[in-house]
Each structure stands twice: as C-alpha cells, then as structure tokens.
Amino acid sequence: MVRIAVEREEGVVNSTGSLSVNTGKYTGRSPDDRFIVFDDKTRDTIDWGKINHQFPSDKFEKLLEKMKKFVDDKELYVFDGFVGADPANRLPIRVINDHVWQSMFSRNLFIRPTKEELENHEPEFTILCINDFVAVPEVDGTRTDVFILIDLTRKIVLIGGTEYAGEMKKSMFGVMNFLLPERGIFPMHCSANIGKKGDTALFFGLSGTGKTTLSADPNRSLIGDDEHGWSDNGTFNFEGGCYAKCINLSKEAEPEIWNAIKPGAVLENVVLKDNVPDYDDNTLTENTRVAYPLDFIPGAVIPSVGGNPKVIVFLTADALGVLPPVSRLTREGAMFHFISGYTSKLAGTERGIKEPKSVFSECFGAPFMPRPASVYAKLLGEKIDKHNTVVYLVNTGWSGGPYGIGKRIKIKYSRAMVTAALSGALDTVEYRHDDLFNLDIPTEVDGVPPEILDSKNTWDDKDLYESSAKKLAEMFIENFKRFENVSPDIIAAGPKATQ
Ligand SMILES: Nc1ncnc2c1ncn2[C@@H]1O[C@H](COP(=O)(O)OP(=O)(O)O)[C@@H](O)[C@H]1O
Ligand SMILES: C=C(OP(=O)(O)O)C(=O)O
C-alpha cells in the first residue's frame, strides 16, 4: 500500500520508514460539521444541541447518491474489519476511501480480520470517506464544504471535504457510544492497560490529557489508547491501533511511541527536515499524529480485552494550574467529576482552538457521546459499585501558574503518580483534605517532590493562586447546574462555594 501511496504522490517514506502525509487544509476534527440523521430511531434518544446536530434523512440520501456518482470512475480502497475486540459485541464494518493512505489509517486503527473472518465478512456499518468530495452547503444541507454525517438507521457514515483521518475513528466511536448502552455495556473515552498481576486500569480523559502517553507504560501491557467498552465480561478495546500525538515527542519521555514510528505507521502533518521527522515543528499544526497498529507497542494485549478495573484514573489537563496533580475521589466525587468532565481543550485537535481553553466535556468525551450524560453516568455508577473501583483524579496540566506562566507537569511525575495509584501505594499514605475543591490529596508519592502535590506551593503569587482556584471552583458549580435529577450526594461531592 505504501508503494501505491507514494506513486500517487499522497506521501513520502521518511527516514523512519513510516509514511508521511499532510492532510492539507484541515489538521484537526471539525465538530461543528458533524451531524446525526434525525429520524424515529434518534428523535428521543440523542442529546440534541450544540454537540449533536440534526441532519434530515432525505438530504442524507441525496448526498449519498451524489457521492456514489462522484466515485463512479475513481479508484477506491476498501478495508473490511471490526470495531470492538469482544467477539460478542463487535461491529463488522467496511471503510471505503479515495486515498490509499486513509485506507492504511483504517487498517491500522480498526480491528483487522483473520483470513477466515475476511472471507465471510458481512459489514453491518459502512464508512464512506471521500476526502476529495466537497459539499456545497446550499445544495447539500451541510454547514460548510466539510461534513461528517452519521446515519444510525441506514448504518452509514459519510465523510467528505476533510482529510483529517481522526474523523473516521471518532465517528465510529460515536456509533458505538450510541449502540452499547442499549445492551448494558458502558462505552468509555479512555485508554486501558493491564499490570503483571492481571489488574486492568482505565484512564479517562479528553484529547491531550495523556490517555495515549500514560497508557504506554513499559511495566504494563497496553489494551488500547482511546476507546473501550465495559461489559459484564470485563473491558474491551474498540480499536486495533493507536493514534498518538507527535508534538514535542521525545525518545526519553515516550520511548514506546517513538519506537512505533516505523514502517507500517502513518505520520500526519509532521514536518520533515532532510526527510527526518522534526517533532518539535508545529508549522502545520500542534495536532501532529502517528497512526500504528496495536502490536507496534511491545507486549500489547491482542485480542484487546481486559478484566474489571479496581482502579480508574480520570485525567484532566488543567490550564489554570490550580487543581492538585493527584487526588483520590469518593464514589460520589467520581460521579461528580465524570459528569463535569473538566479539562482544557488543547490546541489543534479541534479546528479553531489555538491555545488551551477550559472546558467541561461531559463523560470526558462530550463530542463523541450521542446520548445524554446521565445514560453514561448511570453505567459508570453501576460498574464502580459492583467492582469496588477506586477513582483518582490526575491533573497532567499546568503547574507553577496557568498556561502562559507555568509549565506542564513533567511526564515522569504524572507517570509516578499513576504508578502509585495503580500499585496500591496510595492506599496507605496520608491524605489532606482540600476544602475548596473537596478533594483528598496524598501528601507523598514515590518519585514526586512532595511540595508539588499542593499546587499552591508551585505558584509565586499565592494571592493569584487563591483567586484562580476560587474561580475554577465556581466554574464547576455553575456548570453543574445544567444537570437535572442528579442526587444531592453527588452535587455535595463537588467543589464548595466560597463566602
Ligand atoms: N504530564 C504529562 N502527562 C501526559 N502527557 C503530557 C504531560 N506533559 C506533556 N504531555 C504531552 O501531552 C500530550 C498528551 O497527549 P495524549 O497522550 O495523546 O492525550 P490523549 O490520548 O488523551 O488525547 C502528549 O503530546 C504528551 O507528550
Ligand atoms: C483523535 C482524537 O482524540 P485523542 O486526542 O483523544 O486521541 C480527536 O479528538 O480527534
């Protein structure tokens, strides 16, 4: 496939042997151009609003016909495979692309079939992703030239006008997030890995919080870096590969990801200098990426299934720099923070985001959750109650001040905090209670300077810290008002209003 991609001038083979491509105009997701078809199936089940936009079914049909005509005389590339590593709950899919490299991405990211599976493959869902097909909003009913249309009745996803490959994986994530709750399965925007004792851990977080980085851990086996389901049988990956960020990638801090950039991987929007990738160059975007199959990470679990986690980590990248780098949540605190989904959108992943922006993203993945947050929150509550799962909140964001003044917490410290949480070391240390955020903060963590565990210590201007922390606490309280019918215990587990 690489040879054909190069012949078609879609990309070049760089010094690592991976295929380098540029995605052109769009280098991140286009959330405002994503629509779900409005019909009997979706009318009362989708949380319509600013995230889940409606699209008329007849317009979908017309656009589909138009796309079919457009591709009639073109060479297309087809990938047949699955979403979902659990044979009982997997979705057979077909991805049709007009660029070879996009088909390579599909192959790397979705689950590849065995020879036998391929022979009998009957897709239940089809993605038609035609980058060169550009919509005409006045005629086609789209918002712009770009569109991501999900039809849950026809079981088709249409993508056009954008070459950002992440649209394909994230639209199928949205489909799974719609389908699985009906079967009592909890779909999650999280990474997952498994320790030597067979202990599964999950890392929830919005883009850029560290799901991919922190789940690639030499002492644990990777199950997956982004999308998982939790059923009565345990956890399973939806995908067959990873989509890691490359910006400022270093061999020292992220050796597994560095080593996965080799023949077979697809590198998106990384600038080459004398054919060598320069990971520090953000000329094309901050959202530079590499897509590789899961087995490029040594020891990855394939088929990618795990058990019932005893420990979960909620990742947040606090650009205000005030949340503690690690804290332990009560059961109700976990529910509060899951529903809130506080973090910062980092530059590049979505169009228009140029610097970190504080956001509350329900379930740590609002752009991908078609149903109301309460549906997913209920499933989380049931799962953690049944399995006595403990949840930690890890802030991989700024320390020593907000974005612009402070710096991002060192990856090695975040790793040490995660290691301590997963090993049980944090079961026996002392905690202090932070009254404002209503969080229990450990006073010592192996491998981390104790003073940084209290974010205030890292700020020069203590008054500014106080006022910023109060501001964030108020933002939490204000945001939570939009959720109705939440139990008072959960509301009480959130940050406290200040007098
Ligand atoms: N303390 C930290 N913990 C995790 N990632 C960090 C940290 N500091 C900087 N980073 C960088 O932030 C990004 C995290 O992104 P990633 O792991 O891909 O997030 P996600 O998978 O949740 O979208 C990476 O580029 C990583 O190098
Ligand atoms: C690919 C994406 O997700 P993540 O950054 O979580 O990997 C995305 O949001 O487009």
Ligand SMILES: [Mn+2]
């Ligand atoms: Mn990721």
